[in-house]
Amino acid sequence: xxxxxxxxxxxxxxxxxxxxxxxxxxxxxxxxxxxxxxxxxxxxxxxxxxxxxxxxxxxxxxxxxxxxxxxxxxxxxxxxxxxxxxxxxxxxxxxxxxxxxxxxxxxxxxxxxxxxxxxxxxxxxxxxxxxxxxxxxxxxxxxxxxxxxxxxxxx
Amino acid sequence: xxxxxxxxxxxxxxxxxxxxxxxxxxxxxxxxxxxxxxxxxxxxxxxxxxxxxxxxxxxxxxxxxxxxxxxxxxxxxxxxxxxxxxxxxxxxxxxxxxxxxxxxxxxxxxxxxxxxxxxxxxxxxxxxxxxxxxxxxxxxxxxxxxxxxxxxxxx
DNA sequence: TCTGAAAGAGTTTAGCA
DNA sequence: TGCTAAACTCTTTCAGA
Numbered sequence: 001x002x003x004x005x006x007x008x009x010x011x012x013x014x015x016x017x018x019x020x021x022x023x024x025x026x027x028x029x030x031x032x033x034x035x036x037x038x039x040x041x042x043x044x045x046x047x048x049x050x051x052x053x054x055x056x057x058x059x060x061x062x063x064x065x066x067x068x069x070x071x072x073x074x075x076x077x078x079x080x081x082x083x084x085x086x087x088x089x090x091x092x093x094x095x096x097x098x099x100x101x102x103x104x105x106x107x108x109x110x111x112x113x114x115x116x117x118x119x120x121x122x123x124x125x126x127x128x129x130x131x132x133x134x135x136x137x138x139x140x141x142x143x144x145x146x147x148x149x150x151x152x153x154x155x
Numbered sequence: 156x157x158x159x160x161x162x163x164x165x166x167x168x169x170x171x172x173x174x175x176x177x178x179x180x181x182x183x184x185x186x187x188x189x190x191x192x193x194x195x196x197x198x199x200x201x202x203x204x205x206x207x208x209x210x211x212x213x214x215x216x217x218x219x220x221x222x223x224x225x226x227x228x229x230x231x232x233x234x235x236x237x238x239x240x241x242x243x244x245x246x247x248x249x250x251x252x253x254x255x256x257x258x259x260x261x262x263x264x265x266x267x268x269x270x271x272x273x274x275x276x277x278x279x280x281x282x283x284x285x286x287x288x289x290x291x292x293x294x295x296x297x298x299x300x301x302x303x304x305x306x307x308x309x310x
Numbered sequence: 311t312c313t314g315a316a317a318g319a320g321t322t323t324a325g326c327a
Numbered sequence: 328t329g330c331t332a333a334a335c336t337c338t339t340t341c342a343g344a
Contacts, residue, residue: 051214054174055212056175057172060205063206099162100297101226135297140256
């Protein structure tokens, strides 16, 4: 039985799409030695599988003036509904990601903001909306994320 | 003087590409009331600008068996070269992102692994390669990142 | 599950407002 | 900047192996 959701060729295709999601099927096919039709079938299957969730553009936020990144650790009262925090936080444009944590802290929020004043207002807003008993904010000096080399500001 | 790198229409185009980077130029054009040629020119410009860094596929790693996420806080000795940590860590397939931090801890590594044994080995490897004076690992219960709704496991 | 071919879409370039 | 139009490329489907 094929108990694997994807095979080695699918993995290669995913890697190529991770590097550049706008590659054409023909280009991918040439690299994995497959016809465009075969590549299409595999990608379609991975989308139906849910292995491929979607495709997105990678943006240099610093160029748009949102040059500051931070992590805020949140601690809640015992009665706080964690799902509620996630829901309200994810509506803030400053939130890049929200992680609920087992143990201490209770959650970690990755923020991106324009300046320090903006950071302060953002943290205040998170505190205002929830029964947060404490926050600790870590300022990010530099970041790297897989599949996206943070540009080295060649301006 | 046009001191803004992008205008409101560019912003709309970015938002549409963030939702689905494989949208066609014609589809984007219809949504922002522009011809496909005009949309193309704007996207080309944003790529040359460096505002658009690239395009990538969003993968459901849990479906591929890498279902565990964690953050590891790292503390180094005073003599540790931070750039070195980033370089070696980013080579590990388990590392999703690496953040260097001002203050304490010195760095935050976002890891994705298959199981707890794998997590342990990964953390051991990070410790082995560097003059790490201490680590603290936060287990992620649930995560959300912008532009990628973590699938609600409809299996 | 693959390939190859044909038809339909989408992209890209060029010329002009 | 924008538009339209034409040439070109890519995607998608289908028949056959």
